[in-house]
Amino acid sequence: MLLTSGKAERTELYKERNTQVLISKFLSSEIIELHPIFDTKLGYRYPTVEAITGNPTDSEALLKKLYEVGILERKLFDKVILCQKCSSASVSVHYCCPYCKSFDIRKSALIEHVKCGYMDVEENFIKSGKLTCPKCHEDLKKLDIDYRRAGIWCTCKDCGKSFDIPVTGLFCRDCHSNFTFEDAVIKDVYSYSLKEEARQETALGWVLIAPIKELLTQNGFEVQGPAFVKGKSGANHMFDVVARSKELSKKLTVVDLATSMENEVSEQPVIALFAKIFDVSPENAYLIAIPKINDNGKKMAELYNIQVVEARNEKEAIRVLKEKMK
């Protein structure tokens, strides 16, 4: 799989502070899998994310966005039932009498005495702490040999009727309204983890940007990154690293990173970089391709005057970039 799908959106998001803080917690293994914590008022919450965004609403929006662009993956963790009236998550399930809908029912176990075939609820078999058949007065000793459990039997304490399957009703503990399954709002709740692709993109990119900036700083540049540069058209273009020489001329160097989980980077990042440098006209433009670039990309880069640095890792990238800058 190539990293082109959603890559532009991911690249934008990687530059946002909240995304960076959250991803770094995954990269450092502070979070392996992000689980929600139950809160009776709000339903599930993600306290770790709230510590970054400041509130539950923004946390959910951030997680949703990161999932949609392919940075996080999610697993269904639970479903919460929300009150249709007040949206509270403090909802209890009532098992009710199918005849009069009262939830004041008694649930009992049904027992059958195998020998005489008598069947009744467990309470009627209990006699001075033992199980005794009320019909033939024999003691019941071994489960599944002389007696068996024959299911559940419910009795309504209001109308007195008996039944085996109750109907469910829902009760909001906050606004005290009763409602049914049909009216219930059911919300999916997820646990999240960092996608392997995103881990590679960020780990490599973030590991690389720092030494590239350092190298350019040592070479007498003022360095920023990721940063925007305003082009002749008036549009702002973002580069992974932007460096300006400290001389009066303020000569501009821009660097972009491209990684591929497969063997080679496609020509796509070359085209993207060309579109930007066409407008920005830097002195030098570098594309760092990890681990290498395809032939088409190489040809196009030459044509567009983009210098490609092919490297399998961070050290190699810095070494090659250093040589090219001489």
Ligand SMILES: [Zn+2]
């Ligand atoms: Zn009833």
Ligand SMILES: [Zn+2]
């Ligand atoms: Zn019996």
Ligand SMILES: [Zn+2]
């Ligand atoms: Zn309610």
